[in-house]
Amino acid sequence: MNQPPLIALDWGTSNLRASLLDADGTVLAARSAAAGVMAIPERRFAEALMALCGDWLAAHPHCACIASGMVGSRQGWVEAPYVECPAGIADAAARLVRVAFGDGDRHHLHIVPGLRCVGADGQVDVMRGEETQLWGAGLRAGSCVVLPGTHSKWAWLGEGERVLGFETHMTGELYAVLTQHSILGRLMALDGAPAPAAFDDGVRLGLQQHAHLLHTLFAARTAGLMGQRTAHELPEFLSGLLIGAEVASARSGNSSRAIGTHVTLLGDGALCDRYARALALAGLAVQRAPHEATTRGQWRVAVAAGLTDWSL
Amino acid sequence: MNQPPLIALDWGTSNLRASLLDADGTVLAARSAAAGVMAIPERRFAEALMALCGDWLAAHPHCACIASGMVGSRQGWVEAPYVECPAGIADAAARLVRVAFGDGDRHHLHIVPGLRCVGADGQVDVMRGEETQLWGAGLRAGSCVVLPGTHSKWAWLGEGERVLGFETHMTGELYAVLTQHSILGRLMALDGAPAPAAFDDGVRLGLQQHAHLLHTLFAARTAGLMGQRTAHELPEFLSGLLIGAEVASARSGNSSRAIGTHVTLLGDGALCDRYARALALAGLAVQRAPHEATTRGQWRVAVAAGLTDWSL
Numbered sequence: 001m002n003q004p005p006l007i008a009l010d011w012g013t014s015n016l017r018a019s020l021l022d023a024d025g026t027v028l029a030a031r032s033a034a035a036g037v038m039a040i041p042e043r044r045f046a047e048a049l050m051a052l053c054g055d056w057l058a059a060h061p062h063c064a065c066i067a068s069g070m071v072g073s074r075q076g077w078v079e080a081p082y083v084e085c086p087a088g089i090a091d092a093a094a095r096l097v098r099v100a101f102g103d104g105d106r107h108h109l110h111i112v113p114g115l116r117c118v119g120a121d122g123q124v125d126v127m128r129g130e131e132t133q134l135w136g137a138g139l140r141a142g143s144c145v146v147l148p149g150t151h152s153k154w155a156w157l158g159e160g161e162r163v164l165g166f167e168t169h170m171t172g173e174l175y176a177v178l179t180q181h182s183i184l185g186r187l188m189a190l191d192g193a194p195a196p197a198a199f200d201d202g203v204r205l206g207l208q209q210h211a212h213l214l215h216t217l218f219a220a221r222t223a224g225l226m227g228q229r230t231a232h233e234l235p236e237f238l239s240g241l242l243i244g245a246e247v248a249s250a251r252s253g254n255s256s257r258a259i260g261t262h263v264t265l266l267g268d269g270a271l272c273d274r275y276a277r278a279l280a281l282a283g284l285a286v287q288r289a290p291h292e293a294t295t296r297g298q299w300r301v302a303v304a305a306g307l308t309d310w311s312l
Numbered sequence: 313m314n315q316p317p318l319i320a321l322d323w324g325t326s327n328l329r330a331s332l333l334d335a336d337g338t339v340l341a342a343r344s345a346a347a348g349v350m351a352i353p354e355r356r357f358a359e360a361l362m363a364l365c366g367d368w369l370a371a372h373p374h375c376a377c378i379a380s381g382m383v384g385s386r387q388g389w390v391e392a393p394y395v396e397c398p399a400g401i402a403d404a405a406a407r408l409v410r411v412a413f414g415d416g417d418r419h420h421l422h423i424v425p426g427l428r429c430v431g432a433d434g435q436v437d438v439m440r441g442e443e444t445q446l447w448g449a450g451l452r453a454g455s456c457v458v459l460p461g462t463h464s465k466w467a468w469l470g471e472g473e474r475v476l477g478f479e480t481h482m483t484g485e486l487y488a489v490l491t492q493h494s495i496l497g498r499l500m501a502l503d504g505a506p507a508p509a510a511f512d513d514g515v516r517l518g519l520q521q522h523a524h525l526l527h528t529l530f531a532a533r534t535a536g537l538m539g540q541r542t543a544h545e546l547p548e549f550l551s552g553l554l555i556g557a558e559v560a561s562a563r564s565g566n567s568s569r570a571i572g573t574h575v576t577l578l579g580d581g582a583l584c585d586r587y588a589r590a591l592a593l594a595g596l597a598v599q600r601a602p603h604e605a606t607t608r609g610q611w612r613v614a615v616a617a618g619l620t621d622w623s624l
Binding site: 074119121122123124125126151167168169170171173174177178180181182183205208209210211212213214215216217218219222223225226228242245246249250252 | 386431433434435436437438463479480481482483485486489490492493494495517520521522523524525526527528529530531534535537538540554557558561562564
C-alpha cells in the first residue's frame, strides 16, 4: 500500500493548519484556514475539520488524524488532560484523547495532551502545542529552548527528548496590552518602523533592571516626555525592555533548570529575530532550530502511538 | 481685613477639587467637579474654573488661586516645567507658573510645578501633584513615603521636607490592563468581593518572586485553570501579587534611597488598605499620614510664595 497514513493538525487559538503526510512522514500537501479554537462557532469543530480536509479523508479513508494545540484545551473540541513533567513522546502517545467525527463517526482525531509542571515558585505552569514542537525539533539532552510567542516558553530537555520542565513568560501579551491600553501607548507611534538602537537600549535596561520591572516600565513614558525617544522609538524601547527582563529573569537562577551559555531558539519571524538579538546582548550563544517542527513532532507522536501502523 | 486669602485647586486627570481657605489655612468650604484635565473640551480651563469658583472670586476679588496636579502638565492649562530633586517648598514657590483668567484677565492662577529626578536605573522619573501632598503631610526628615495610586510613588524626604528622590511603579495601571484586556481577566469575576486570603497569598508570592514577574503573573491564570482559585479570588490574588512585587522591588536596594524598617503611607481608601496589608506582610512598620494633605501643601506653597501676604 502506498496510501498517505496521517493527517497532522496544528490547531491553535486563531488558525487551523493541516498537513498530509506520507509513510516516511514527508509532507505531501499543506493547507490552513482561519478556523482556530476561538473562531469556531457553536463548537462546530467537526464541520471545520471536514471543510478543510474532507477531500483528503474521502481519498484516503484509512488515514489517521492527529492534532496538537489549543484544540485539546477546555475551550477546544475535547479536553486532553495535561501530562505531568518530565514527559516525553511515549508519555504523550499513551495519553492521546480520541474523538470521532465524519459520516457515521467513521473517522477519529487523536489529540495530543499538553504538559504541566510546578515551577521553582511553587506555581503550576502549562503548555499546549509547544511540547509537540519541541519533540519535532530534533534537540539534544541538556538543551534550553526558547519559544517566543504571546506567551513565550523556556523549556529544558533531558534524555530521550523528555521535557523536564518549563516556564511561561507573559512578555508578548504584556507588550500588547501596554501599547494598546496603557498610558505608555499614548506617546507611541505603532507603525512598526524599526529602531534597532532603541530596542538594544531597552534590552540592556531590561537585563539590568528585571527585578524592578513595575518601576522601570515607566521609563518608556518618561523617555518620551523628556524628548529622549521619539514616538517611533518608544515601542521598540519597550519591546527591548520586556524581552531583556524576560531573559534576565530566566537566567537569574529561579528557573526550574539552570541555563548555561547556550540556548536554542525555536520559531521564526520578526519576534524570533528580536529574541535572537536580546539573547546575544545577554551574552548567550544562540542556536536556531528548524521552525517547521510541529508537523514532525506530530508525526513522531503518531508513530509512537501506532496510529500509522496499518500502512506498514 | 478678614477676607479668605486663597482658593486651592487639586486639578488632576479626572477631577477638579477646590477649597476656600481662611487666613490660617483652615478650609472654609470645598467643592468638586468632574472637570479634570482630560475632561475639559477645547482647552476651556478658564471656563471650568469660573464655573466651579466664580462666586467665590466675585465675593473675594483679592483672593489668590493656586493649583497642583496634571493642570501643570503639557496636556494641562499651562505647562509648569519640572523642578529637579532634591526640591522643597521654597523651590516650588519660586517656580510657580502664572496664568491670567476671568473678566479682563483680572484673576491669576499659580500652578505648582511637578518634580523630576533620575533614578538608580539612570532613567528619568516624574511626579505632578504628589509633591504638594508630601509637603502637606507634616513628615519628618528620613521618611520613606508610599503614595498608592494608578501609578504609585515611593518618595524619600530629607531635611526641611525636601523631596530627595522618588520612584514611580505602574502597579495600579498594570492591574487594570491585565484584568480588563489580557487572558488573565478571562477566568476572573471582577465583582469586588473581598478575598483576603487570596490577596495575602498573592502578596507573599509577589514579595518572593518580584524578580520574575513576567513569569509569575501567569500563576494568576494557571491557579484558575487548575481550580486552585475561584473566579472571585483570582483578581485579589493578582492584586496581591503585583503590590507584593512592588514592595519587594522598592525594598531590594535598587531604590534611590534606602528603605529602613518604617514607611509612611499617604492616602486613603481601599487601595491604601491593600498597601498597608502588603507592607505589613513584608515586615515593615507602617504609619499612616493624614490623607487630606494636598490642600495643606498648597497653602504652604502659597504662603512661601507670598501669595497670601495681602491679608496680613
